[in-house]
Amino acid sequence: MAPHPVRSAMTAYLVRRLLFAGFVLWGAVTIVFLVLRSVPSDPARLILGADATEVEISQLRSQMGLDRPLVVQYGNYLADVARLDFGDSYRYHKGAIGLVVDRFPVTFQLAAVAMVIAVVLGVSLGVVAALRVNRLADRVVSVLALLSQSMPSFWIGIVLILVFARQLHLLPSGGHGGPDHLILPGVTLALPFLAILIRLTRSGLLDVVHENYIQTARAKGLPERVVIFSHAIRNALIPVVTVAGLEFGQLLGGAVIVETVFAWPGAGRLLSDSISARDYNVVLAAILLIAAGFVAINLVVDTLYGYLDPRVRLGR
Amino acid sequence: MDGTAILPATGRPAPSRPLLSVQDLTVQFGTRAGTITAVDRVSLDVAEGETLAVLGETGSGKSALAQALMGLVPGPAGRVVSGRINYDGTDLLARPRSYTRRLCGTELAMVFQDPLSSLNPVLRVGVQIGELFRRRRGASRAEARRKAIELMERVGIPAAARRVDDYPHQFSGGMRQRVMIAMALALRPRLLIADEPTTALDVTVQAQIMQLLADLKAEHRMSLILISHDLGLVAGVADRVMLMYAGRVVETGELREVYQTLAHPYTRGLMASIPGLAGPRERLTPITGSPPDLLRLPSGCRFRPRCGFATEACRASQPDLLPVPTGPESHRAACHHAEEVVADGRSG
Known part of the structure; x- marks a missing residue:
């Protein structure tokens, strides 16, 4: 029996996306390699510290393969990465990848909370603004979007700490703990993302309500509520989902700042600390894991996109 | 019911x-x-x-x-x-x-x-x-x-x-x-x-x-x-037709009546520009000019600039939709020269 046409088209679509994801990861790995090899500081010198002799340093360099040609180094590096062997952190004397993996769930928790806040609030406020276009509610929402996009995260974070932790004593100012610890960093991380989602949802919905099929839905005598929620929103959300996926990478990047402000013990804070300390093995592991997380989320988004838009799923 | x-x-x-x-x-x-x-x-x-x-x-x-x-x-x-x-x-x-x-x-x-x-x-x-x-x-x-x-x-x-x-x-x-x-x-x-x-x-x-x-x-x-x-x-x-031009009804009536006795120059123009309806050996004659810009409508009859029958009367006032002379009550046209158009159609 022939395979189900719709299902096999979907499978082909996912296989294409998976191959592409592999290509993106290889690109990220290569860029990180080139960047780390082009920074002036010498890893061997860093590991041994200021007291080391030149002989000791050159010994370690050859031990680490740093005296070999760049192509050979790149080959060894790819082999290491493929085995998920990023070497040890010289600060913690532990496997770099283990350090990052331990911290990653905490970052992911924060990013997920921010994503949920941004998507739920962003889409609902965007819908409200579109339905009340040019009226008070629309203007209020637009100002809100403008504010949350134009204020930098570190500043918002500090203001939120001052207001809700210092003055009102409602929420903890930082650290990792119960659900209440997630609120302030989650909101801070969500805000720029929220602004984008509000705008996209609003403009997407405003475009869609002028489509002919919306007129058809009205001509069928459907109540306006049904016209909007079962005919318009799904179409309006197609671009929103695409951008949401792309923006999730920004969210992981933003986590570096927000985790620092809120003393959140995640991979972002580990990354920024490791950069300051030039703990390159950890930097490498963290960047690659964040890139992998980004690619994974995009894969999920692409799948979702195929679900939302049958024209994509069926490979038209 | x-x-x-x-x-x-x-x-x-x-x-x-x-x-x-x-x-x-x-x-x-x-x-x-x-x-x-x-x-x-x-x-x-x-x-x-x-x-x-x-x-x-x-x-x-x-x-x-x-x-x-x-x-x-x-x-x-x-x-x-x-x-x-x-x-x-x-x-x-x-x-x-x-x-x-x-x-x-x-x-x-x-x-x-x-x-x-x-x-x-x-x-x-x-x-x-x-x-x-x-x-x-x-x-x-x-x-x-x-x-x-x-x-x-x-x-x-x-x-x-x-x-x-x-x-x-x-x-x-x-x-x-x-x-x-x-x-x-x-x-x-x-x-x-x-x-x-x-x-x-x-x-x-x-x-x-x-x-x-x-x-x-x-x-x-x-x-x-x-x-x-x-x-x-x-x-x-x-059963019946209604012709519109620039937002106005220009001719209306029973289909048979309107198609046989064209009383508005616009209807006549449309008819002449259709293959088959114009007759097997007749040349197709498109209506000259283009539909009017609704922001800059001509004075009087809106079809005037494209019309071969147009006179001063057409410039002065917009024709009402009135029964076509010699036709049944239901056949109406908005043309100052409807009678002339009908007569011209019969002789031509």
Whole structure:
């Protein structure tokens, strides 16, 4: 029996996306390699510290393969990465990848909370603004979007700490703990993302309500509520989902700042600390894991996109 | 149900009480450059079971008229400025918009010009058809699906039971329009408005769709307003015709009467530009000039700049829609020189 046409088209679509994801990861790995090899500081010198002799340093360099040609180094590096062997952190004397993996769930928790806040609030406020276009509610929402996009995260974070932790004593100012610890960093991380989602949802919905099929839905005598929620929103959300996926990478990047402000013990804070300390093995592991997380989320988004838009799923 | 529903679909309807009666309907659209009067004091009647063809070029106001009848004039730019739309004894414009919305689908239905953009791309066609039963009749999901398949079979979609789960883009143009027709007729409306239902389709498919519409109209004993720019297409279907130019009705009457005795130069021009209707050996003569800019309408008669009969009188005043001299009362034209046009047509 022939395979189900719709299902096999979907499978082909996912296989294409998976191959592409592999290509993106290889690109990220290569860029990180080139960047780390082009920074002036010498890893061997860093590991041994200021007291080391030149002989000791050159010994370690050859031990680490740093005296070999760049192509050979790149080959060894790819082999290491493929085995998920990023070497040890010289600060913690532990496997770099283990350090990052331990911290990653905490970052992911924060990013997920921010994503949920941004998507739920962003889409609902965007819908409200579109339905009340040019009226008070629309203007209020637009100002809100403008504010949350134009204020930098570190500043918002500090203001939120001052207001809700210092003055009102409602929420903890930082650290990792119960659900209440997630609120302030989650909101801070969500805000720029929220602004984008509000705008996209609003403009997407405003475009869609002028489509002919919306007129058809009205001509069928459907109540306006049904016209909007079962005919318009799904179409309006197609671009929103695409951008949401792309923006999730920004969210992981933003986590570096927000985790620092809120003393959140995640991979972002580990990354920024490791950069300051030039703990390159950890930097490498963290960047690659964040890139992998980004690619994974995009894969999920692409799948979702195929679900939302049958024209994509069926490979038209 | 009242007695009129049992009238044979092709029979002459009783003129006493039209199903739809529109008086002096005016629809305007605000644009950046100024206000456009897309429909200008248009009156029309449609009796039970009757087919009225509304004819005119692009921009003549046909579609805006249809939108107004369905309560679909896109606000806030567009609005119905004045007039009355009496449907089955109720003035729809005196009621809130939600009243018309409730009539849509059950009493009034519409088939649109471009079936691809008029169907929701992300919903299965079965869902889009079945939705009428679910939302308007409280049918269960399974029941709605079964009825959707039945309707798809009735409008001639092969393998309906399988195709019910397909998406609009998986259908051909003709099949998509059949889906649109199935949707429009799902709840057995008494008046169907078909806005250029075959314009986006291949010529061979056009005839099939027109035949389907005619069959369904007879079967459901519906009234039909058929909007078209094609005088030939409506010739076999319409009881009466109404020609529009720049938002105004220029000629109206029984189809046979109007086509035989052309009383408006615009109708004559349209007729002469159609192959076949112009006669086998006649040359096709297109109407010179282009449709008027609704923002800069000429003084007097709007057709004047393109008209061979135009005189000073046409510049001075806009002609009213009056009975054509020598014709029956129902045949009306808005031309200062109607008598001359008729006489010229007889001699030529």
